[in-house]
Amino acid sequence: MLKEVTATRYITPLREGGSLPGLVEADDLGAYVMKFTGAGQGRKTLVAEVICGQLARRLGFRVPGLAALDLDPVIGLGEPDPEVQGLLKGSGGTNLGMRFLPRALGFDPLAYAVDPVQAGRIIWFDALINNVDRSWRNPNMLVWNGELWLIDHGASMIWHHNWRGAPAWAGKPYDATDHALAPFGPDLAAAAADLAPRITEDLLAEAAADVPDVWLTDEPGFDSPDAVRRAYVETLLERAPGIHERIELPKAAAAATPRATGWITYEGAGQ
Ligand SMILES: Nc1ncnc2c1ncn2[C@@H]1O[C@H](COP(=O)(O)OP(=O)(O)O)[C@@H](O)[C@H]1O
Ligand SMILES: [Mg+2]
Numbered sequence: 640m641l642k643e644v645t646a647t648r649y650i651t652p653l654r655e656g657g658s659l660p661g662l663v664e665a666d667d668l669g670a671y672v673m674k675f676t677g678a679g680q681g682r683k684t685l686v687a688e689v690i691c692g693q694l695a696r697r698l699g700f701r702v703p704g705l706a707a708l709d710l711d712p713v714i715g716l717g718e719p720d721p722e723v724q725g726l727l728k729g730s731g732g733t734n735l736g737m738r739f740l741p742r743a744l745g746f747d748p749l750a751y752a753v754d755p756v757q758a759g760r761i762i763w764f765d766a767l768i769n770n771v772d773r774s775w776r777n778p779n780m781l782v783w784n785g786e787l788w789l790i791d792h793g794a795s796m797i798w799h800h801n802w803r804g805a806p807a808w809a810g811k812p813y814d815a816t817d818h819a820l821a822p823f824g825p826d827l828a829a830a831a832a833d834l835a836p837r838i839t840e841d842l843l844a845e846a847a848a849d850v851p852d853v854w855l856t857d858e859p860g861f862d863s864p865d866a867v868r869r870a871y872v873e874t875l876l877e878r879a880p881g882i883h884e885r886i887e888l889p890k891a892a893a894a895a896t897p898r899a900t901g902w903i904t905y906e907g908a909g910q
Contacts, residue, residue, distance in 0.1 A: 641689065641849050642706040644736060646673065649715040652723050655745070656791065658684070659726060661715075662739060665708060671736035673708055674793070677729025682854040683800065684793035685735045690871055691768045691792035692737075693846040698764065698834060701788045707851050708736030733851050740788060746780035748819060753787065756830075758823035761789070763830035766813035766882045767838070767875060768795040778819035798874055802860055805870065809877035812885035821888050831883035838879035843872040 644665040653660050658678045663671055676682050689705060696702045715727035753761075761780075765773050772794035773779050779791035798805040815821050847868035855864035 640707075641851065642667075642704070643709065644669070644671070644706050645709040646671075646711070646714055646734075646736075649718060649727070652718075652720065658793070659722065661723065661726075663708070663710075663714075663736070665706070665736065670739040670741070671706065671708055672703075672739050673710070674735040674737070675710075675726045675730040676732065676734050676854070677726050680793065686799065686850050686854050686871075687768075687795045688735055688737075688792050689850045690846050691770070691795050692789075693849045694768075694843065694875075695764060695789055695792070697842055697846065698760075698837060700761070700764065701786055703738040703740055703788060703790065705849075706736040706738075708734045710734050733853050737790070740781055740783040743781040743783040743788065746778040746782055746787065746819065748775065748778075748822065751782050751787070753820055753823045755824040755826040757787070758820040759826035759828075759830035760834065761787075761820055762815050762818055762825045762886065762888075763827055763834055763883060765795075765818065766815065766886045767834075767879055768792065769797055769808070769811075769813060770795040771797070771814075773819050774817040775819045775822075776817070780819065796871070796874070799871070802858075802870060805874045806877070808874055810881070810885075812887055813882065814887050816887055816889045818888075825888070827883050827886055827888075835879050835883070838875065840872060840876055843875050844868070847871050 644667050646663040647666050648664040650662040650664060653662055653672060658674065661673045663673045665671055674685060674688060676685060692702045692705050710730055712727045712731050715724065718724055770792060772791060781788045781790055798808045852864040855867040858867045861867045
């Protein structure tokens with residue numbers, strides 16, 4: 640289960656993303672990025688955030704801690720923006736909280752060098768979950784304390800919008816031609832050799848167990864939240880073994896490896 644906290648103060652909207660997440664303070668005194676159940680794509684975005692985020696963490700990637708964040712819309716009454724007001728009013732109850740990384744920088748490929756092993760691991764993981772939202776235009780990675788952190792897995796696992804088509808996704812390719820890390824010479828063979836065997840039924844079930852029931856109830860075609868969890872597990876389990884052979888990289892990926900110059904890397908940057 641995810642940690643459960645309650646929002647006590649709405650601080651400000653984060654306007655960098657498309658879904659207008661908010662920065663809030665919670666009753667554990669932590670600051671969280673709150674992603675709303677009432678936002679455009681609704682609760683499935685949050686399900687994807689939890690399953691993919693918890694899976695990524697178990698595979699050794701850095702992902703900000705997640706929490707089930709209870710919201711009483713009354714805390715946002717003073718917020719002047721009507722769009723934010725609408726989001727808050729439509730999102731009473733359980734939302735997603737992600738630990739806020741203060742002073743994190745957006746990933747910039749010219750300023751931060753990623754080695755081929757790390758690039759390969761991240762692209763392999765994105766291929767598994769079919770993440771379409773880590774392009775060079777919109778990398779959804781942060782640099783914090785000199786390390787790369789993964790955020791925003793809401794646009795993954797597109798098959799959950801049409802479960803009848805989900806089995807076919809085991810064999811579908813992943814288009815990484817626009818991936819933010821494609822130019823870093825990703826070592827996909829090494830990533831697959833290490834990560835694919837670790838995608839077990841138990842590991843996936845642990846990640847799916849962390850999704851709050853309330854986001855999985857009344858899913859058409861399923862009689863319980865656990866039945867929906869099993870569908871996520873099965874699809875990812877089927878997709879893992881062969882996905883590395885179906886990752887489409889740009890033709891000149893290896894040749895175009897950018898190198899950050901020493902003075903602008905964050906190596907040893909501490910805070
Ligand atoms: N945990 C975090 N710590 C610090 N900043 C964050 C965090 N999560 C998101 N942000 C900032 O908020 C922006 C929007 O968040 P994101 O999860 O990408 O939402 P969206 O679905 O709207 O794209 C990010 O691009 C980043 O600048
Ligand atoms: Mg984003």
